[in-house]
Amino acid sequence: xxxxxxxxxxxxxxxxxxxxxxxxxxxxxxxxxxxxxxxxxxxxxxxxxxxxxxxxxxxxxxxxxxxxxxxxxxxxxxxxxxxxxxxxxxxxxxxxxxxxxxxxxxxxxxxxxxxx
Amino acid sequence: xxxxxxxxxxxxxxxxxxxxxxxxxxxxxxxxxxxxxxxxxxxxxxxxxxxxxxxxxxxxxxxxxxxxxxxxxxxxxxxxxxxxxxxxxxxxxxxxxxxxxxxxxxxxxxxxxxxxxxxxxxxxxxxxxxxxxxxxxxxxxxxxxxxxxxxxxxxxxxxxxxxxxxxxxxxxxxxxxxxxxxxxxxxxxxxxxxxxxxxxxxxxxxxxxxxxxxxxxxxxxxxxxxxxxxxxx
Numbered sequence: 001x002x003x004x005x006x007x008x009x010x011x012x013x014x015x016x017x018x019x020x021x022x023x024x025x026x027x028x029x030x031x032x033x034x035x036x037x038x039x040x041x042x043x044x045x046x047x048x049x050x051x052x053x054x055x056x057x058x059x060x061x062x063x064x065x066x067x068x069x070x071x072x073x074x075x076x077x078x079x080x081x082x083x084x085x086x087x088x089x090x091x092x093x094x095x096x097x098x099x100x101x102x103x104x105x106x107x108x109x110x111x112x113x114x115x116x
Numbered sequence: 117x118x119x120x121x122x123x124x125x126x127x128x129x130x131x132x133x134x135x136x137x138x139x140x141x142x143x144x145x146x147x148x149x150x151x152x153x154x155x156x157x158x159x160x161x162x163x164x165x166x167x168x169x170x171x172x173x174x175x176x177x178x179x180x181x182x183x184x185x186x187x188x189x190x191x192x193x194x195x196x197x198x199x200x201x202x203x204x205x206x207x208x209x210x211x212x213x214x215x216x217x218x219x220x221x222x223x224x225x226x227x228x229x230x231x232x233x234x235x236x237x238x239x240x241x242x243x244x245x246x247x248x249x250x251x252x253x254x255x256x257x258x259x260x261x262x263x264x265x266x267x268x269x270x271x272x273x274x275x276x277x278x279x280x281x282x283x284x285x286x287x288x289x290x291x292x293x294x295x296x297x298x299x300x301x302x303x304x305x306x307x308x309x310x311x312x313x314x315x316x317x318x319x320x321x322x323x324x325x326x327x328x329x330x331x332x333x334x335x336x337x338x339x340x341x342x343x344x345x346x347x348x349x
Binding site: 008025027029043045046049068071 | 148184
């Protein structure tokens with residue numbers, strides 16, 4: 001998927017990935033890739049600045065734990081993050097419904113001003 | 117799961133990223149990137165990829181060093197910039213209030229319209245202008261960062277807001293220092309004309325409070341400058 005197509009949606013995608021529970025950066029990336037059938041495959045240069053931004057905004061919180069022989073930072077949604085995700089879902093569904101309605105093939109409107 | 121043994125490519129990559137960050141949080145950033153790359157490499161090794169190739173793929177998937185470091189630096193800079201802007205606004209308001217109180221609490225000015233030194237008349241106008249501008253710019257910086265700290269703000273808008281906030285905070289800092297210098301000159305003239313025209317205990321107390329507030333500005337300023345020097349290296 002082209003990077004431009006993700007613009008404006010990356011934060012929502014990351015929040016949705018963390019909704020099921022705490023995860024570290026690579027797990028977030030792998031889960032997002034799995035959910036999208038490989039279409040969204042983030043590189044570190046996109047993922048970690050975005051996680052920093054979400055943490056700074058108070059939507060996720062990060063804590064250090066010990067991983068397999070090394071330190072590991074895990075992220076989880078905050079209450080604000082849950083609310084933001086819910087709003088994001090609502091606005092996305094509304095957007096999709098609007099666009100779908102416009103894209104659906106429609107029967108031509110009856111011509112106005114019939115002779116009589 | 118055991119990690120790959122040959123991590124030379126990853127070590128070199130992280131060293132380059134670290135060289136471009138120069139931040140107290142750099143250690144945590146690098147630890148996190150290392151964990152990410154090793155987790156990725158381990159998953160590839162488990163799928164049958166050779167150690168060295170797995171590490172190479174994991175490093176490649178982190179992206180170019182310049183892009184990763186540049187984006188991280190922008191995000192690391194933002195909290196310092198926010199703290200600096202807030203400190204400039206709060207200490208500016210506090211200094212304006214306390215020094216105004218000092219001037220009002222002392223005896224009347226030792227001159228009238230006819231005998232007022234020209235420099236005092238000039239300082240009166242320029243001092244007010246620089247103080248009000250410094251506060252206005254600090255408030256602009258705070259608001260800009262607040263408004264663009266939300267979700268759905270595009271990277272371009274975040275970048276533009278950050279440049280605007282840096283410019284406003286820098287100008288606010290310069291004007292704040294200029295205001296302080298003008299105040300010092302004004303106080304020196306006033307005390308020279310009539311030493312009794314200042315409430316000295318209040319002057320000394322307020323000066324000490326002003327100096328005590330300086331670290332609130334200096335600490336985030338130092339962090340922001342460190343990150344900026346990392347960008348230049």
